[in-house]
Amino acid sequence: MAYDFYGFNPLDFEELVQALFQRVLGNSSLIYGLGADGGRELSFRGRAAFASPYEFHDGLWIVQAKFRSRDVHNHEQYDWISRQFKNEMRKFKSGNYPVPDQYIFVTNAVLTAGYQRGGRDKMQALAEHYKNTIPRIYIVAYDELCKLLLNNADVRQAYDHWLSPGDQMAQIKQLLAKQNIYTLSL
Structure with missing residues (x-):
């Protein structure tokens, strides 16, 4: 499911x-x-697992969000994300900020999928470049963020306009059950 984050503001x-x-x-x-x-x-x-449910990592985790407004043109998305990411890495390299063991960089911007030339692969290469500063870096862009929301219904359902048809059907069934009205299927 695709979500529209443009109704949001940075906060x-x-x-x-x-x-x-x-x-x-x-x-x-x-x-x-x-x-x-x-x-x-x-x-x-x-201790937590993020990238894999079977691989746990311990230490300091930091999550940073970067909101891309609609006025940034589509062809500039990778450039915008990489600039934001590099600025954050400079902060850690400066020694003025605590350096995490795991860093999760989250953005609503889209990274293209093209093999080795797309924004996703280029950002992964950039994250690898900073591995000597932070051991585990995760880039969560638009597509991954949508999947995380799909897999975390309690967070997704806090935003009424994002309710999936399945969420809405479950709410209807729950309301009917509270009134002792049961259906085999809707």
């Missing part, structure tokens, strides 16, 4: 990312509000 997007990754990493995540957040929307210290 709305940050709050969505915070809610989603608090759900993914754990309730002991620290949420940072408005202001200079030290390059983080959320931090988590502990």
Whole structure:
């Protein structure tokens, strides 16, 4: 399912990312509000699995959200993401910010799929370049973000306009059941 993030503003997007990754990493995540957040929307210290349900990593996790507004042209999306990402990496390399063991960079911008030439592969190569600074870097762009929302219904359902047909059907069935009206199927 495709979601439209353009109705958001940067703060709305940050709050969505915070809610989603608090759900993914754990309730002991620290949420940072408005202001200079030290390059983080959320931090988590502990053991968690993100990229694989079977591979756990321990230490400091930092999640950073970058909202791309609609006025950025489609052909500029990779350039915009890579600039934002490099700016964040400079902060960690400066020594003025805590360097995480795991870093999750989240954006609503789209990375193209073209093999080795597309934005997705180029961002993966860029993340590899910074591996000596941060051991595990995850880039979560539009397509991955949509799938994370699909797999985390409780966060998705907090936004009424994103309810999937299945979510709506479940709500209808739940309302009918509360009134002792049962159906075999709708």
